[in-house]
Amino acid sequence: SQKIEQNSEALNIQEGKTATLTCNYTNYSPAYLQWYRQDPGRGPVFLLLIRENEKEKRKERLKVTFDTTLKQSLFHITASQPADSATYLCALSDTGRRALTFGSGTRLQVQP
Amino acid sequence: EADIYQTPRYLVIGTGKKITLECSQTMGHDKMYWYQQDPGMELHLIHYSYGVNSTEKGDLSSESTVSRIRTEHFPLTLESARPSHTSQYLCASSEYVAGNRNTIYFGEGSWLTVV
Known part of the structure; x- marks a missing residue:
């Protein structure tokens, strides 16, 4: 069956360090993979999209990699700040599927 | 900031009551969705629409149940609420893009508690 796996344990890091979150998937052939941020009690907000033929995508302090051989995406936040504390969701869609399927997310806590 | 609005944000109702959660977007998006999310859990797609009458x-x-009579409006209705319906309901929309490269814009969510 299709599965998207993100580390369910919270990631705690010190301010200024780089946070790295992992998204693994099985039985998907995604053309695109997306990352969203969700704050408590709010709807998710889109951060980055990466295509299957792109190895890496950057946006300010964010960097996403996409390895279709390993079926894995890594999401990095460099020079992390307490304001980066949130749950980060990866989402993907097979070509022809109706909508994005989301992973359960990883909660990031950045300590000052 | 996404132009997608949900009302009510918070609602507590009794078992057996009928409830409609409203969702409107002003971006002219063809595709709209309802996701359900329990606290700390993943989002689950419960309804979607490609356009009017779809x-x-x-x-x-x-x-x-849902309806799509107008492009901008996608209400969700529970005819007879039960405690098992207690959850957060998130409405979302996206443009129709070939290949499903659709970035989704979410509303703030409606928290429903059925007692």
Whole structure:
């Protein structure tokens, strides 16, 4: 069956360090993979999209990699700040599927 | 900031009551969705729509129903609420882009508690 796996344990890091979150998937052939941020009690907000033929995508302090051989995406936040504390969701869609399927997310806590 | 609005944000109702959760977007998006999310858990797609008069069931079975009479409006209705319906309901929309490269814009969510 299709599965998207993100580390369910919270990631705690010190301010200024780089946070790295992992998204693994099985039985998907995604053309695109997306990352969203969700704050408590709010709807998710889109951060980055990466295509299957792109190895890496950057946006300010964010960097996403996409390895279709390993079926894995890594999401990095460099020079992390307490304001980066949130749950980060990866989402993907097979070509022809109706909508994005989301992973359960990883909660990031950045300590000052 | 996404132009998608949900009302009510918070609602507590009794078992057996009928409830409609409203969702409107001003971006002219063709595709709209309802996701259900319990606290700390993943989002599950319960309904989606490709456009006016088009509605489909999602991956998670739900006793709710939806309608799409206008492009901007996608209300969700529960005819007879039960405690098992207690959850957060998130409305979302996206442009129709070939290849499903659709970035989704979410509303703030409606928290429903059925007592």
